[in-house]
Amino acid sequence: MADTTAQTAQKVTLATLTAMVVGSMVGAGVFSLPQRFGSETGVAGALVAWAVAGSGMLMLAFVFQSLALRRPDLDAGVYAYAKAGFGEYLGFFSAFGYWASACVGNVTYWVLIMSTVGAIAPALGDGDTVLAIVLSSVGLWTFYLLIRRGVQEATAINRIVTVAKVIPIIVFVILAIFYLDPQVFADNWRGGGDLGSLYDQVTGTMLATVFVFLGVEGASVYSRHARRREDVGRATLLGFAMVLSIFASVTIVSYGILPNEELAELRQPSMAGVLEAAVGQWGEVFVSVGLIISVLGAYLAWTLMAAEVLFVAAADRDMPRFLGRKTGADVPGPALLLTTVLVQVMLVVTAFSENAFNFALNLTSALTLIPFLLAAGYAAKLALGRDGERSGGPAREIVVALLATLYTAFLLYAAGPKYLLVSFIVYAPATVLFVMARREQGRRPFGPGELLILAVSIAGAVVGVVALSLGWISL
Template sequence: MKAMKKDELTGNVNGISLPSLIAMVITSAIGAGIFALTSDLAVGASPGPALIAWGIVGFGILMLALSLNNLVLERPELEGIFAYAQEGFGDYAGFISGWGYWLSTWLGNVAFATVMMSAIGYFVPAFKSGQSVIAIICASIVSWGLTWFVSRGVENAAFLNAIITICKLIPLFTFIVIALLLFKSQIFTAHFWNNVSGNFNGGKGVGEQIKNCMMVMMWVFVGVEGAVNLSSRAKRKSDAGKATIIGLLCLILIYVLASILPYGYMSRTELMNLDQPAMVYIFKDMVGTWGGAFISIGLIISLFGSWISWTMLPAETMRLMADEGLLPKFFAKENKHKAPIVALVVTAGLVQIFLISLLFMESAYNFAYSLCTAAIVISYIFVGAYQMKFAWRKRQNGQVLIGFLALAFQCVGIYLAGLQYVLLCFIAYIPGIWFFVKARKEEHHDRALFPYEWILTALISLGAVIGIMLLLMNKISV
């Protein structure tokens, strides 16, 4: 890792404040998922198993957040989530982590685009599918507009993001309050472990129901590391770790209440048969027609805020990777506003290509968020592994345990995310490896790849080939 000046370790006096960083965590994670959460959970589980799943996922993500907090405090000179993989396991591991994180963040924008257009479809039917020609055109305009806005300065975008966080939480809190007032314990507890007949569940027990919940629950926490990834632009580096913990605790409370309370208003059968996004139609049933419009507007604001965050994060990741020699230097080029302009434009271009491809996909939102989750879990695994390694060297047994639990949870998560999506991510790693080799040449390394790196590249390439074959054989649907 390159040497850092002492004043760089404390952050940036004119940088992003703690409240803005907390807002970054919350708004990066709260996007489309929470508005569809109850119906998605109802398909997989009754309220009892869903609550257990929340406990497991909340604990696992908390271990990740505690690991990030410890590493930010102990190694403040490391910038970007990929830096932990690079420092602990070498440049190639840093590239694998960083490229996976970059893939995840811009793929998340594709998921946001799909749901935002569907939310607009509540008012304008032509947008309802989220994948019509007019919807793709409008999504493209929004994508490039946000790219231009972020190019005017990342700190300014973070400030606006904090304001949007407040606006997006108002409809969520309103929904939670009304759901509490209308909550009926007899509906909630009538079939606490199994709200639907055994024929529907296919004989699935509590364990299977818990597993069914975990994928969608992990998706809604993607982005919780947003403050850490922007730690180099924070007023104080330590604020990034604080923001991650505070933001996560807020998220867990909001998610549990918003997803579980509706089980006490409608039966599981009713919840699972709702149109998406489910919260729109639940609130419409609760308070009348205006409720659907109110939540739809909140959803659009929510997605807009997340889209701003996730426009910043992939570009910032590419810039930091280029600074560390993991990508060619031109990706680090900044404009007069100190925004990574090349990374912003490249990322926006890829989002555009993927948006066009949505015209030919059946389940664009599910596909995009599944790829997004699979890609980011790779980065999270490296965080847990480095937390263990670093704490072990310092003989901090408690921190070793935290790292182990974070690592174990993410390894289970990559299985639950679906290994087929990991294979599809490997396809996207192939051009990334070419850029990594090009960066190595710029750094005047004697070798493009070391022997163990060639072996890993061969395995990634094999996985990519298998992924392509499964696509051609229609074993993976898009």
């Protein structure tokens, strides 16, 4: 489906693709891990949670590697796999949901930057004051102008930023190990306060682990620019292995610095509070600078991927035609603009939430789960030989695909009804874009099966709106 221009633009190397994966995952999430885990579980629960999350996400990484090789004709991975496996309407939902999750995730970056600076500038609060939103808006439109200059220039910047932001995190882990108090670590083994059973503790961390692992599919989403197709799978696995070791290390060493109750009460970015407790105020400053570099790099990577998904969906005629236009620098201009506009809208919404950062983080994770589930489900369908004329895969491929599907289904269960209902509120109105695309092609808006999916999404959105209005759930 790629045109001549897209083919000549396939110049991205394995190193750059790996940097896209690492750059996408190492963002705001890693700096929030000590508080997020400290408020949900102790050392034992954290170890189990990372084992579960690491194993599940590894299965997803293998799924994206396998799909990149078995279906090299499909670009923008998550969206394209859902469409190939389950039809145009669910493919559209996957594209829109993935795009919306990227936009909401980008909001967490600006909130966390402003919250970080808010430690010395109280007018910025926790990143959700009027001044914070205004400054964040200036930043996001500055990035819009930067990315419009060209995709290759933006990815080169991301590779440099990825290296720069990993170094402070590694230094944090080394210092935390040096200052680790064995007694504090031992006291935190089961967690403090009333954290519930081990199962409750582990499920309580699931949305946080989903958020920090978002981006494992980054190389797949950006596949149309790859120099060699096999580099997509290699970059996915390399990036995943690097990031898992970083995330687990940051979480576990923090339990040796502060008691569980104090970890749970830390201001975000909580990694700064942990290092300050270990080495003094310069530790907080050090982590804060690293956070700003990290978050800006992640914002760049996620904005690129979000625009790419809309562009490819439009090229496949599953989004309105205007989203499939590119500039001379191979940048999907209208898709990039719409991405920036949604981030701007969600920035304003954070002013009405109880906890802007946690709300945006959890909603991002929930929006991504359906696209991930559909991609894993397609991999299972492909491996079992139930994809039309295509033959099945080896036993290993079948097991991996089924485990990835079960894991993402479990995540939907662990997310609970609140964020699923809010997700429906986001998903249902998006159908307008699907109808626009169908009408441009002179086709009926919906087939019989698609009408059923539409009814479910509208019903979920109605329940979500009622639940919000009656106070059953809150932002």
